[in-house]
Amino acid sequence: xxxxxxxxxxxxxxxxxxxxxxxxxxxxxxxxxxxxxxxxxxxxxxxxxxxxxxxxxxxxxxxxxxxxxxxxxxxxxxxxxxxxxxxxxxxxxxxxxxxxxxxxxxxxxxxxxxxxxxxxxxxxxxxxxxxxxxxxxxxxxxxxxxxxxxxxxxxxxxxxxxxxxxxxxxxxxxxxxxxxxxxxxxxxxxxxxxxxxxxxxxxxxxxxxxxxxxxxxxxxxxxxxxxxxxxxxxxxxxxxxxxxxxxxxxxxxxxxxxxxxxxxxxxxxxxxxxxxxxxxxxxxxxxxxxxxxxxxxxxxxxxxxxxxxxxxxxxxxxxxxxxxxxxxxxxxxxxxxxxxxxxxxxxxxxxxxxxxxxxxxxxxxxxxxxxxxxxxxxxxxxxxxxxxxxxxxxxxxxxxxxxxxxxxxxxxxxxxxxxxxxxxxxxxxxxxxxxxxxxxxxxxxxxxxxxxxxxxxxxxxxxxxxxxxxxxxxxxxxxxxxxxxxxxxxxxxxxxxxxxxxxxxx
Amino acid sequence: xxxxxxxxxxxxxxxxxxxxxxxxxxxxxxxxxxxxxxxxxxxxxxxxxxxxxxxxxxxxxxxxxxxxxxxxxxxxxxxxxxxxxxxxxxxxxxxxxxxxxxxxxxxxxxxxxxxxxxxxxxxxxxxxxxxxxxxxxxxxxxxxxxxxxxxxxxxxxxxxxxxxxxx
Numbered sequence: 001x002x003x004x005x006x007x008x009x010x011x012x013x014x015x016x017x018x019x020x021x022x023x024x025x026x027x028x029x030x031x032x033x034x035x036x037x038x039x040x041x042x043x044x045x046x047x048x049x050x051x052x053x054x055x056x057x058x059x060x061x062x063x064x065x066x067x068x069x070x071x072x073x074x075x076x077x078x079x080x081x082x083x084x085x086x087x088x089x090x091x092x093x094x095x096x097x098x099x100x101x102x103x104x105x106x107x108x109x110x111x112x113x114x115x116x117x118x119x120x121x122x123x124x125x126x127x128x129x130x131x132x133x134x135x136x137x138x139x140x141x142x143x144x145x146x147x148x149x150x151x152x153x154x155x156x157x158x159x160x161x162x163x164x165x166x167x168x169x170x171x172x173x174x175x176x177x178x179x180x181x182x183x184x185x186x187x188x189x190x191x192x193x194x195x196x197x198x199x200x201x202x203x204x205x206x207x208x209x210x211x212x213x214x215x216x217x218x219x220x221x222x223x224x225x226x227x228x229x230x231x232x233x234x235x236x237x238x239x240x241x242x243x244x245x246x247x248x249x250x251x252x253x254x255x256x257x258x259x260x261x262x263x264x265x266x267x268x269x270x271x272x273x274x275x276x277x278x279x280x281x282x283x284x285x286x287x288x289x290x291x292x293x294x295x296x297x298x299x300x301x302x303x304x305x306x307x308x309x310x311x312x313x314x315x316x317x318x319x320x321x322x323x324x325x326x327x328x329x330x331x332x333x334x335x336x337x338x339x340x341x342x343x344x345x346x347x348x349x350x351x352x353x354x355x356x357x358x359x360x361x362x363x364x365x366x367x368x369x370x371x372x373x374x375x376x377x378x379x380x381x382x383x384x385x386x387x388x389x390x391x392x393x394x395x396x397x398x399x400x401x402x403x404x405x406x407x408x409x410x411x412x413x414x415x416x417x418x419x420x421x422x423x424x425x426x427x428x429x430x431x432x433x434x435x436x437x438x439x440x441x442x443x444x445x446x447x448x449x450x451x452x453x454x455x456x457x458x459x460x461x462x463x464x465x466x467x468x469x470x471x472x473x474x475x476x477x478x479x480x481x482x483x484x485x486x487x488x489x490x491x492x493x494x495x496x497x498x499x500x501x502x503x504x505x506x
Numbered sequence: 507x508x509x510x511x512x513x514x515x516x517x518x519x520x521x522x523x524x525x526x527x528x529x530x531x532x533x534x535x536x537x538x539x540x541x542x543x544x545x546x547x548x549x550x551x552x553x554x555x556x557x558x559x560x561x562x563x564x565x566x567x568x569x570x571x572x573x574x575x576x577x578x579x580x581x582x583x584x585x586x587x588x589x590x591x592x593x594x595x596x597x598x599x600x601x602x603x604x605x606x607x608x609x610x611x612x613x614x615x616x617x618x619x620x621x622x623x624x625x626x627x628x629x630x631x632x633x634x635x636x637x638x639x640x641x642x643x644x645x646x647x648x649x650x651x652x653x654x655x656x657x658x659x660x661x662x663x664x665x666x667x668x669x670x671x672x673x
Contacts, residue, residue, distance in 0.1 A: 051650070165565075165571055167562050168562065171518065171555050171559065171562070174554050177547075177548075177551050178551050178552055178555070181551075185532055187544060188532070190532055192531070192544055193525065217596065221588060221592055224588055225584070225585050392624060392626075394620065394623055394626065395620065397619070398615065398624075399638075401599070405600065405608075406608065406612070406642060406646070410654075413652065415600075415604065418600055426593055430514065430580070431514070433507075433510075433580060434507070434511055434514055434580075435571070435572060435573055455547070456547070459542055
């Protein structure tokens with residue numbers, strides 16, 4: 001009952017005129033960002049974070065969360081009408097969304113996607129409201145070893161489940177962590193890692209400089225280089241009558257996928273560093289597996305649109321759970337939100353629920369409001385978004401570059417950081433071309449300032465005995481899971497090799 | 507790609523070694539009663555990075571990672587042009603900030619990108635490259651009270667006029 005009271009207070013906070021305006025603006029921008037190929041929620045949040053310094057922290061995070069939410073809805077629009085995913089989170093939506101559009105049923109696919117997103121969002125919001133306070137209460141007893149073990153788990157997820165080249169993933173994590181260590185040693189106060197003795201490094205590298213460099217500059221250049229050909233849009237005619245008819249059909253044929261996506265997406269989203277992309281791909285797979293006629297999937301089945309769309313919305317809410325309760329982001333986008341919270345002067349972690357209830361519950365309340373607004377804006381303006389998708393990239397790209405440079409400067413007000421951002425951006429472009437995952441580096445630069453002190457404090461408490469991470473009742477199991485995840489790829493490789501030898505012998 | 511893969515691994519290995527060396531300016535071992543030294547965290551992380559570059563090089567030699575098998579060039583003609591025109595444009599943009607101010611540089615960059623790279627009409631080019639910097643000016647200086655670099659002193663009279671509108 002207490003939760004309901006807190007939630008209604010939160011909803012009231014998010015219904016304040018300024019917040020309603022920001023939610024509307026956020027979901028609309030988010031829908032556009034999600035729909036534009038090459039731009040995803042993480043780009044949007046990274047590039048727009050500096051301009052949120054204008055409003056108080058709880059309005060700022062409500063705005064950014066609304067962008068995150070809107071982007072999850074928006075990704076489907078381009079997946080269906082262009083056949084290219086607007087964001088990586090909507091890759092699975094193309095599998096059935098595109099065939100539906102090609103057979104003249106784009107409207108059915110779009111409506112199913114919107115409704116599934118709404119249901120996925122609603123179910124995950126309820127799960128979030130129930131679980132978040134519980135987890136935060138448990139997390140209050142966490143000491144440095146437990147927090148460090150959780151950090152280890154976040155990085156281990158990238159290694160074990162990320163699917164990218166393992167040494168490149170580990171290198172990316174370490175690079176982010178070392179970048180976070182530049183500036184001063186917090187404990188002794190001595191300057192540390194002042195690279196090439198350039199004074200600009202004395203104040204450290206702000207995570208935003210790396211995030212905007214990677215997502216605002218590097219990824220943009222990468223997209224420009226990759227989308228050489230012209231893109232064709234499929235027309236979608238929408239009418240009120242059509243929407244009602246398609247809603248009925250979409251729900252009748254897609255309810256199973258929606259349910260799978262909602263629950264699976266939420267729980268995959270909670271896993272540190274997993275996020276909405278694997279959540280939506282897994283949900284598609286499961287929905288196909290349990291379908292009566294799995295063969296219909298891939299040819300234009302509404303269930304194949306509903307599952308990933310419900311999942312990416314559910315996962316985006318899920319990934320906020322560890323961010324708010326434990327101070328550990330569940331996705332690259334939440335990593336940037338977490339970094340923003342630090343800039344706003346908040347200390348992420350379980351104490352937030354007791355120290356800043358207005359902030360936490362205002363945000364949770366805004367999830368519900370954003371979800372409703374995103375559905376309405378989406379359904380009402382689908383034709384407009386499709387029209388906007390025709391905006392040439394040569395207009396959008398310079399706007400993003402300008403926003404990145406101005407935003408990068410506004411964050412620290414130092415031209416040195418703008419130069420650094422350009423270097424990171426160009427570096428990120430080349431690394432991305434060579435299959436180096438960069439999300440782990442961005443996550444690491446955010447978590448570095450939390451991971452290092454907790455490790456040092458833990459080792460100090462145990463007089464240098466590293467088994468402290470294994471012997472404590474909560475830290476122990478987390479560390480063991482993390483170690484298993486790190487060793488998983490190695491184990492898989494050995495198994496494949498053994499199997500290969502056996503086949504050869506036979 | 508194959509050449510780029512090993513060159514990048516080499517550059518990252520050098521960076522790791524440099525960061526390891528830089529970390530040793532502080533204690534990298536365990537100090538009794540104080541815990542790990544100030545340089546320990548970055549030192550050992552850089553060491554892990556160095557090991558990773560070694561494995562990447564080994565995979566390159568065994569030809570197991572996709573870029574090490576690829577015969578494609580890292581950047582073809584289009585890619586090179588993109589880097590030079592877009593990356594160079596950005597470089598010019600940032601370099602111009604200290605000379606003709608953030609807003610001036612923004613206008614020049616937008617003009618360059620829209621007109622020369624995008625081949626858009628004069629109307630679109632001029633309206634965007636003149637209006638947007640104005641919008642940004644009033645947003646940052648007026649609403650957010652963040653002052654952007656104003657370049658050399660010759661831009662002063664112009665900005666004094668704009669400030670007289672805000673205040």
